[in-house]
Amino acid sequence: MKYIFKKIALLLIILGVSTNIISQNGKYEERVQSLLNKIENYEYNQDGSPLYDLDKIIKNAMNENENLDFLEGELIKSLLANSTYDAKLFICRQLSLIGTHSSVTPLISLISDSHYSDIVRIALEKINSTEVDNGLLKVIEKVDDEIKRGIIATLAARKSYSSISTISEYVLSDDIELATIAASALGYIGGVESVEKIKSLLNKVTDDVKKVLFDSYLKCGDEFLALNKIEMANEVYTYVLDNSDFTSIKYAALKGLINSAHENRGLLILNLIKDNNIELAEVAMSQIE
């Protein structure tokens, strides 16, 4: 009999605790939803305290590593609802912190809208999922040039190797700004494939874009050097030195070459000094401490 009472008591306690947890969770969910309802209508210069409060909840959830799926889901609902620009901006900033692959499709669904394309990239740029790159590459052809520029900048910031081929095509665009961003992006992404693409594009572009491509080429060389891939770096610098007509680019390539020459640096510098060009000698000497 005593045993049965004990069991009943234990059951009641468990039931009480569970109900309490459920009710607390219910309150938590209600609180989040209520804040988001307000936030959906938020416009700049109105009371920002709902944003502040939800931000606190999200930061706590991140640090406790709980409720994140729920919060992400609710943010996505509000993002896709008829919410204001300022609400969407706030939501995208939050998704940049807690967004996962689940956020990618909803975010990309807004990217072709010029009002939102910049702010959805705030989130997309930070989400650690290959679905972001795949999603952006799927839509890039369909959006206008201004949005394309933003997408390319985001792919570059993400060091998206899978996008090198697509970005390379835009280097040949008639839109000089688009071509420039694409040329610059290849340098930020870097790697062997970027180097090959840049090399293949150099003779197909205008001087303005060519200069950016050479700069990107140098960036790739610097990255190789930082990774101790000396031969690859050396190859890049030598190619630029031999093929670029831009003074500042040649100067940077020479500097890179001296840095990558390692044990032979002294010899290289000496031979450069042997050249009768006084300016060149000055560059070489500037590398000696």
Added chain:
Amino acid sequence: MKEKKVTRREFLKKSSGAALGLFTAPYIIPNNILGRNGILSPSNKITLGFIGTGWQGTANLDAFLNEDAAKVIAVCDLDTDHLLEAKELVDLKYRNNDCATYTNFRELLSRQDIDAVVIGTPDHWHAIPSIEAAKAGKDIFCEKPLSHSFNEGIEMCNAVNRYDRIWQTGSWQRSIPNFRFACEIIRNGRIGKVHTVEVGLPDGHRDFEGTFGLESPMEPPKNLDYNTWLGPAPYAPYAPARVHKNWRWNLDYGGGQLMDWVGHHVDIAHWGLDLDHTGPVEIDGIGEYPKTGLWNTATKYFVTTKYENGLIMKIAGGYDEIKTGTKWIGEEGWVHVNRGFLDANPKSLLKEFFGPNDITLYKSPGHAANFLECIKTRNKTLTPVDVAHRSATPGHLGQISMLLQRKINFDPNKQKIIGDEVASSMLGRSYRAPWHL
């Protein structure tokens, strides 16, 4: 990030081998690759262009107009009121009407007759013109903090080093004798091993432009190219409280008091401890942020950083126990330095004399003069780009820690946050199209 240079010993050793005919260089270097490097204008002066001629830009303009070695030939600003005031100042000094004006910094950078630029734009507009100036072969003086985001700082260092540009940061306290003296006391071990540094910075938001509360959206004034002013930051409607001078109180354009001052007092803390090429390994910050309103940077903050050697640096604003300025606390005493203020324990340190075997630090003839001198000699300035990046780093990381409300770990050699994907993602910012680095 520190540049690898050839030592004279290495050079001489290898050169002797070459003299014996053991080496033939495979490299053919074309002529004239230097451009204007080392070649001064016909007037034998260093020609300057100013980008951003508002508050700090004008202060810098005044400083350079008083330097005989320089000649200001162009100014650029998005606000035509600022622009015309700057032109007037320059033309008045030179008694002519020659100073060119631009609203597009790229046009100024395309001028072949400009040797160097002085950048005094808001923080979110440091990286783009700096990197483009480096590519255009200009030497650069730029305001502190070096960058608006940590990743921008890395890219700025890369570009400046790649194109071998001379860089000076507006961390001018290094050019002031009492700061240098304080750092020399520390460097020479006069207070023993330093275990703690307290860096006291201002708190709150100061209304520098009289625009506090003017947050209602309105049409931007005709004299301001507001869309370009926003630049890489997300679109937001114009309000007077958002722009001139007070932009620093919004996280989209500045970093509040913490980032506004990190390039001064943390910069000095690093200099005193020879930490110019490293950074903290642990960063733990707490900050109080306004609940609403346009000015959203921390009004009260406390960032505790720990360095590899166990040193603790406390950076705080709004905490009485941390006095403004830089205070190094060692096993045998302390030194506290601020603008126009130097104190120490024991007091005898204030009369310290340094002998020939002691460490003496870089002595600058003045911050602007040091920049101009280095343009001629191609030597490093007192506050080169890599040093400025390291000075700003505790601020950037402190900001991230405060915003995430958690401690972060950092590898100062690789310059990466360790084991925290979200914190790492906050090292950079997404740019509004069409802006990009």
